[in-house]
Amino acid sequence: MTVVRFEAVTKRYPGVDMPAVADLNLVCGDGEMLALLGPSGCGKSSTLKMAAGLEELSEGEIRFDDEPVSRLDPGARNIAMVFEDYSLYPRMTVRENIAFPLAARGVDRETAKGRVDDALALLGLTGMADRPVTGLSGGAMQRISIGRALVRDPRLILFDEPLSHLDGDQRVQLRTEIKRLQKTRGVTSILVTHDQTEATAMADRIAVMRHGVLQQVDTPEAMYERPANVFVANFIGEPPMNMLAGRPAGAGAVHVEAFGRAFAVSPLRASIANARGQDLIIGMRPEHLAIARAEGATADAVVSYRESRGDADSLVLEPRTGADVDILVEIAGPSDIRPGDLVSVSIAPERVHLFDRVSERNVEQRP
Numbered sequence: 150m151t152v153v154r155f156e157a158v159t160k161r162y163p164g165v166d167m168p169a170v171a172d173l174n175l176v177c178g179d180g181e182m183l184a185l186l187g188p189s190g191c192g193k194s195s196t197l198k199m200a201a202g203l204e205e206l207s208e209g210e211i212r213f214d215d216e217p218v219s220r221l222d223p224g225a226r227n228i229a230m231v232f233e234d235y236s237l238y239p240r241m242t243v244r245e246n247i248a249f250p251l252a253a254r255g256v257d258r259e260t261a262k263g264r265v266d267d268a269l270a271l272l273g274l275t276g277m278a279d280r281p282v283t284g285l286s287g288g289a290m291q292r293i294s295i296g297r298a299l300v301r302d303p304r305l306i307l308f309d310e311p312l313s314h315l316d317g318d319q320r321v322q323l324r325t326e327i328k329r330l331q332k333t334r335g336v337t338s339i340l341v342t343h344d345q346t347e348a349t350a351m352a353d354r355i356a357v358m359r360h361g362v363l364q365q366v367d368t369p370e371a372m373y374e375r376p377a378n379v380f381v382a383n384f385i386g387e388p389p390m391n392m393l394a395g396r397p398a399g400a401g402a403v404h405v406e407a408f409g410r411a412f413a414v415s416p417l418r419a420s421i422a423n424a425r426g427q428d429l430i431i432g433m434r435p436e437h438l439a440i441a442r443a444e445g446a447t448a449d450a451v452v453s454y455r456e457s458r459g460d461a462d463s464l465v466l467e468p469r470t471g472a473d474v475d476i477l478v479e480i481a482g483p484s485d486i487r488p489g490d491l492v493s494v495s496i497a498p499e500r501v502h503l504f505d506r507v508s509e510r511n512v513e514q515r516p
């Protein structure tokens with residue numbers, strides 16, 4: 150049972166000007182699964198390695214509960230790691246791989262056997278316990294590596310892109326399983342991933358990073374509903390949010406340049422945007438836009454592309470103002486909308502996100 154605290158943590162690599170991690174303040178709660186999410190190079194692996202003791206901090210401190218750990222060797226931190234490439238011992242059996250950390254710590258045979266049997270049962274591996282690990286599926290190998298992590302009863306498990314070598318079905322299955330195991334055992338966990346679907350599905354909270362700087366920490370739902378800035382709004386949600394230039398347009402409305410007209414927005418957001426009076430980036434998620442066939446002046450756009458996925462149709466719209474911007478729309482499928490159709494566009498006021506065009510911050514954030 151451990152609370153992990155990153156306190157003003159900075160990581161600089163020799164010869165590199167930009168810090169890989171800059172002044173990170175972040176707490177992973179007891180029993181929580183926290184995802185570090187961001188594109189390649191954003192500093193998530195450096196953060197994980199500092200927690201593990203595989204990289205030194207340049208500044209700041211990491212605490213497990215109240216204990217500073219930045220000067221402790223990796224072996225003294227009681228951390229388990231699950232890597233993307235499983236890191237199993239190929240010549241050993243499933244059981245021997247899981248038992249390895251216990252043998253290495255001198256746990257007596259009887260106790261070790263009990264704990265390994267428990268882990269095998271928990272992971273559904275009992276039937277293959279005495280098989281060599283070579284030749285097993287990627288999903289089975291990753292379950293073994295999770296078993297090896299759990300059997301040690303660590304203070305913290307660090308998952309480093311644990312699903313990236315698995316194919317579609319195994320990924321979905323294992324991400325559910327990891328979440329179940331993590332919750333059953335209540336072990337504090339940090340997950341590094343560049344995949345927002347994975348982070349959203351597995352984590353209690355997500356910390357989005359960019360260029361070493363933490364952008365937002367929140368539950369997946371809160372991050373989807375109230376992204377702190379344009380970067381987070383683009384990163385969370387698939388397909389990404391439409392980002393359209395606009396400006397405040399009086400009480401309860403904003404003007405969207407691409408459509409050449411006003412849209413109603415939530416009164417709070419509109420009043421903040423109006424009070425500041427700045428140019429806006431107006432965010433509309435593809436799945437929140439609704440369209441209807443329209444004629445003449447009521448038409449906002451023409452459908453230029455349609456991809457049918459059975460239960461959903463993805464559309465690309467070209468605004469009739471001639472604005473050089475593609476609008477993505479996701480609607481329930483199969484629909485009878487076809488390329489060339491003229492449509493009007495609507496969206497519920499509370500689904501419209503407003504960002505300052507200069508700072509790219511959500512207008513609801515304090516300036």
Ligand SMILES: Nc1ncnc2c1ncn2[C@@H]1O[C@H](COP(=O)(O)OP(=O)(O)OP(=O)(O)O)[C@@H](O)[C@H]1O
Binds near residue numbers: 162188190191194
């Ligand atoms: N050993 C190193 N020496 C110098 N620079 C490094 C080193 N390791 C990482 N970096 C740099 O630090 C920054 C952050 O890298 P880091 O690996 O932490 O990011 P990441 O988000 O995990 O990316 P990836 O998913 O590609 O590993 C990058 O600019 C990277 O080039």
